[in-house]
Amino acid sequence: MMRIDILSCVPSLLDSFFAHSILKRAQQANHVQVVIHDIRDYSTNKHRTIDDYAFGGGAGMVLQIEPIARCIRALQSERTYDEIIYLTPDGAQMQQRMVNQLSLKGNLMMLCGHYKGVDQRVRDMFVTKELSIGDYVLSGGELAAAVLADAIIRLIPGVLNDETSALTDSFQDNLLAPPVYSRPADFEGHKVPEILMSGHEAKIEEWRYEQSLKRTKERRPDLLQ
Ligand code: 6GU
Structure with a gap:
């Protein structure tokens, strides 16, 4: 069974999306397990903060490395990930070819950025692939992660009713x-x-x-x- 872990600081944006329709049926039929993680749960301070000012100044907060690293490492202690994908407008634009390849993988992690983005060291140390859904800026990576997960999950054999219909897309x-x-x-x-x-x-x-x-x-x- 494919497993997709999604790391977000606004997990409620994703919950309802995966609780419906084809994606719900795919999970009930054990084709895929989607688990959404709240990065805030991995903060160690009492206010559960996960962002801070950018070194060097400038507008916008940066998602800090510590809670994200803690979350990623906790997940990596349970399974090995084929890809750790960061959803970001400066990533490579998603294409069907890439989605096809990802649909053959076992364990995927998706990290949703917010604000000005994540500390560059998260990308350097953990991320294996950076993807964008197009040349426009969203307020966070959650919609992009939902787009990617949907495109992947519908390709898993057995998920679509008409097994040939993905081939004629x-x-x-x-x-x-x-x-x-x-x-x-x-x-x-x-x-x-x-x-x-x-x-x-x-x-x-x-x-x-x-x-x-x-x-x-x-x-x-x-x-x-
Ligand atoms: Cl992956 N994230 C954000 N924040 N904006 C985007 C995007 C991703 N892809 C296109 N615009």
């Missing part, structure tokens, strides 16, 4: 997904393409491939390079 083969339709066949004069109701499987596959190619050329020509 946009990006899985550098093509965007084709349009899909359901009933009614005619909504206020807007009709479903005839071919999809022909029952001709090979023709339908060909049509879907053509539509994928057309969409990709129009919307994401960069994927075809």
Whole structure:
């Protein structure tokens, strides 16, 4: 079973996300265990503080190394981690290829940054991979960790109902997904393409491939390079 430990100073942001839908079912079916840790629990002072001013001055607080190191080491005493991932806007942008690779791992740790970030020594000493979800700044790494965990967990065999559906995702083969339709066949004069109701499987596959190619050329020509 895959295990994902997420370290955060705002763990309540993550709790409800993993308590729902596919992610809840994946955990109930023992495909994955997601454990969220409150970094504040590893503070040693009575006010449970975990941040301090930056050396050298400047605006913004820095997450200190001590509580984070204590938390990471406590977890490492229980299991060996394949990757310790720091979610940060200056990391490499997440791509499906990376997500595919991570979905094959056993134990992953994800560290969510906040404020001005974590003390650089956390990154130097513990972190093995730094990832961003895009070129915009969030107030914390929690949403990015949730995005990454969701993208990974849905790839674990057995997690999706239709076991083949992850294979036909946009990006899985550098093509965007084709349009899909359901009933009614005619909504206020807007009709479903005839071919999809022909029952001709090979023709339908060909049509879907053509539509994928057309969409990709129009919307994401960069994927075809
Ligand atoms: Cl991983 N963290 C934050 N704070 N902002 C981001 C991000 C991560 N990825 C994009 N923006």
